[in-house]
Amino acid sequence: MLLRPFSLIDIDPIASHNDKRKLIEEIVTDSRRTLSSRMTSVPRGAGLKGYEMRYSALNLVRNAFSGHRAWPVAWRKAAPQASYDVVIIGGGGHGLATAYYLARNHGITNVAVLEKGWIGGGNTGRNTTIVRSNYLLDTNARFYEHSLKLWEGLTQELNFNLMVSQRGVLNLAHTPGQLESYARRGNAMRLNGIDAELLSRDQVAAMVPRLDCSDRARFPVLGGLLQPRGGTVRHDAVAWGFARAADQRGVDIIEGCEVTAIRRNERGVVGLETSRGAVQAKQIGIAVAGNSSRVAAMADLHLPIESHVLQAMVSEPIKPVLDQVVTSGATHFYISQSDKGELVFGGDLDGYNSYAQRGNLPIIEHVIASALEMFPSFAQLRLMRTWGGIMDMTMDGSPIIAKTPVPGLYFNGGWCYGGFKATPASGWVFAETIANDAPHALNEAFTLERFATGDVLDERGAGPAPWLH
Amino acid sequence: MLLIPCPWCGPRAQIEFTYGGDADVRRPKDAMAATGAAWHDYVYLRDNPRGSHDEIWQHSAGCRRWLRLTRDTLTHAIIDSAPPTKEPPS
Ligand SMILES: Cc1cc2nc3c(=O)[nH]c(=O)nc-3n(C[C@H](O)[C@H](O)[C@H](O)COP(=O)(O)OP(=O)(O)OC[C@H]3O[C@@H](n4cnc5c(N)ncnc54)[C@H](O)[C@@H]3O)c2cc1C
Ligand SMILES: [Zn+2]
Numbered sequence: 001m002l003l004r005p006f007s008l009i010d011i012d013p014i015a016s017h018n019d020k021r022k023l024i025e026e027i028v029t030d031s032r033r034t035l036s037s038r039m040t041s042v043p044r045g046a047g048l049k050g051y052e053m054r055y056s057a058l059n060l061v062r063n064a065f066s067g068h069r070a071w072p073v074a075w076r077k078a079a080p081q082a083s084y085d086v087v088i089i090g091g092g093g094h095g096l097a098t099a100y101y102l103a104r105n106h107g108i109t110n111v112a113v114l115e116k117g118w119i120g121g122g123n124t125g126r127n128t129t130i131v132r133s134n135y136l137l138d139t140n141a142r143f144y145e146h147s148l149k150l151w152e153g154l155t156q157e158l159n160f161n162l163m164v165s166q167r168g169v170l171n172l173a174h175t176p177g178q179l180e181s182y183a184r185r186g187n188a189m190r191l192n193g194i195d196a197e198l199l200s201r202d203q204v205a206a207m208v209p210r211l212d213c214s215d216r217a218r219f220p221v222l223g224g225l226l227q228p229r230g231g232t233v234r235h236d237a238v239a240w241g242f243a244r245a246a247d248q249r250g251v252d253i254i255e256g257c258e259v260t261a262i263r264r265n266e267r268g269v270v271g272l273e274t275s276r277g278a279v280q281a282k283q284i285g286i287a288v289a290g291n292s293s294r295v296a297a298m299a300d301l302h303l304p305i306e307s308h309v310l311q312a313m314v315s316e317p318i319k320p321v322l323d324q325v326v327t328s329g330a331t332h333f334y335i336s337q338s339d340k341g342e343l344v345f346g347g348d349l350d351g352y353n354s355y356a357q358r359g360n361l362p363i364i365e366h367v368i369a370s371a372l373e374m375f376p377s378f379a380q381l382r383l384m385r386t387w388g389g390i391m392d393m394t395m396d397g398s399p400i401i402a403k404t405p406v407p408g409l410y411f412n413g414g415w416c417y418g419g420f421k422a423t424p425a426s427g428w429v430f431a432e433t434i435a436n437d438a439p440h441a442l443n444e445a446f447t448l449e450r451f452a453t454g455d456v457l458d459e460r461g462a463g464p465a466p467w468l469h
Numbered sequence: 470m471l472l473i474p475c476p477w478c479g480p481r482a483q484i485e486f487t488y489g490g491d492a493d494v495r496r497p498k499d500a501m502a503a504t505g506a507a508w509h510d511y512v513y514l515r516d517n518p519r520g521s522h523d524e525i526w527q528h529s530a531g532c533r534r535w536l537r538l539t540r541d542t543l544t545h546a547i548i549d550s551a552p553p554t555k556e557p558p559s
Contacts, residue, residue: 209514304513306491307542352471352488355519355543362472362484395513419541452505464512467488 091115120239132230147425160241168232170394268407290390317341397469489525
């Protein structure tokens with residue numbers, strides 16, 4: 001079958017659409033510009049000698065003399081204080097990024113992050129590390145593109161190696177209809193100033209030699225949509241890097257501290273009960289992903305969210321065989337190779353409400369069956385581990401980052417299966433929403449009320465069935 | 470693998486079933502008279518409990534009937550399976 005690839009439009013001549021791109025650039029530069037005026041100097045960690053030592057080649061050599069035993073801790077083990085200006089519930093990437101940007105962008109440093117387990121022990125440390133901004137809807141595209149731009153400079157900014165690898169994210173098309181829909185999405189991305197390339201079958205075959213692009217393939221490959229700037233970021237490092245940078249600006253990161261109640265009076269929130277005692281707070285931000293409904297219920301909020309389990313798995317480590325992230329939406333499967341050499345596989349939700357951080361075998365079998373149809377040579381590999389995480393699935397598949405009806409209480413959640421890539425932008429706009437008691441331009445549409453007003457952001461047009469997004 | 474007891478066919482593998490979601494959402498009785506708020510609650514809001522959950526499944530690759538399953542969302546243990554006749558709570 002010969003299919004002529006569509007060519008994507010060149011956006012430059014289209015003036016009206018350039019305006020859109022300018023808008024994103026303005027939003028981003030504007031938030032950068034206002035930073036310097038807002039930044040305050042933060043008291044340094046007194047009494048913690050060498051505690052702020054930067055990671056650098058010089059310090060690596062210097063620490064070699066003490067056998068690398070004298071490196072300072074990356075963040076203090078803080079105990080809860082009696083009161084804070086802002087308390088963030090949840091020490092995943094989103095909670096930690098929010099605390100960091102509260103300090104960095106808004107000079108708010110009397111902040112605690114309360115985490116019931118250990119930081120990054122939730123979805124932050126369980127995801128398959130893919131970052132991208134290949135969205136169709138303008139609201140999502142602009143938000144995720146802001147996130148990708150932040151990822152591009154974050155290793156230097158945090159002085160922590162996040163192993164940002166812009167290896168490209170390739171979506172495979174298996175039918176002519178899918179290729180048309182990719183042309184549409186690629187054009188929408190370009191109109192929003194985001195990189196997108198539509199590839200022919202030959203181009204895909206040359207780029208991914210292990211992929212079966214032959215005419216005999218059970219799932220024939222007709223082409224693909226590539227976002228060259230997409231890729232992967234080391235997930236644990238994101239939690240640790242934000243934690244260290246927030247801690248250096250004075251934020252208390254308190255692990256092993258479960259929030260059990262949110263205290264309010266008629267004027268709004270006043271504090272929290274935790275497994276380590278009561279804490280007063282002027283403002284509270286919720287960033288607890290899969291536990292969103294339970295924590296929001298502490299303030300009598302009823303959410304358009306269901307919790308579902310998503311699984312992933314890795315093979316034994318092998319030499320480099322796959323340079324990109326490759327996804328096949330039609331067969332519910334995606335794959336990349338980690339720096340350790342493991343092939344990382346993922347797919348769809350198990351598809352029923354769950355708070356168990358583990359799933360069942362049918363999805364594992366389904367993912368691997370798709371993988372082996374497309375990459376027959378991977379049949380020689382052994383599967384090493386599988387695991388699951390709890391997804392906060394919204395009714396339209398898009399997140400919520402917003403004020404709530406309770407004064408002083410802010411909600412960040414509904415990340416579905418794709419919140420890792422959002423981490424920096426989510427922290428950025430959530431910090432602004434809390435600092436100004438009003439949303440940033442990039443999260444104005446991510447409200448709780450959009451479901452009542454009909455302004456849902458349904459990227460897939462799947463309707464209000466969270467397990468289908 | 471969940472082993473789901475169909476009230477008509479007996480215990481069957483999870484892959485024969487299709488999930489239909491929370492069984493206790495209540496469609497407004499008088500559709501024309503219902504307020505926007507009532508429709509919003511029905512279409513979008515969910516209790517999403519951690520623990521016992523009543524949910525609708527269809528035995529789509531079997532007898533094709535709908536059933537009401539009570540399942541623990543934390544342990545995945547199946548507590549009860551019944552025909553979907555019970556009225557949702559008001
Ligand atoms: C298998 C899998 C693959 C994924 N792949 C990708 C991917 O490739 N790309 C992508 O962008 N996204 C991916 N995701 C989604 C992504 O991981 C999540 O959307 C994101 O990590 C959510 O971030 P978070 O910081 O809010 O969550 P979390 O890291 O889960 O943080 C929430 C924290 O809140 C804590 N908490 C909960 N209740 C309380 C309480 N009462 N008191 C105190 N603390 C509490 C939890 O312990 C947890 O640490 C994947 C997820 C999974 C499970
Ligand atoms: Zn049956």
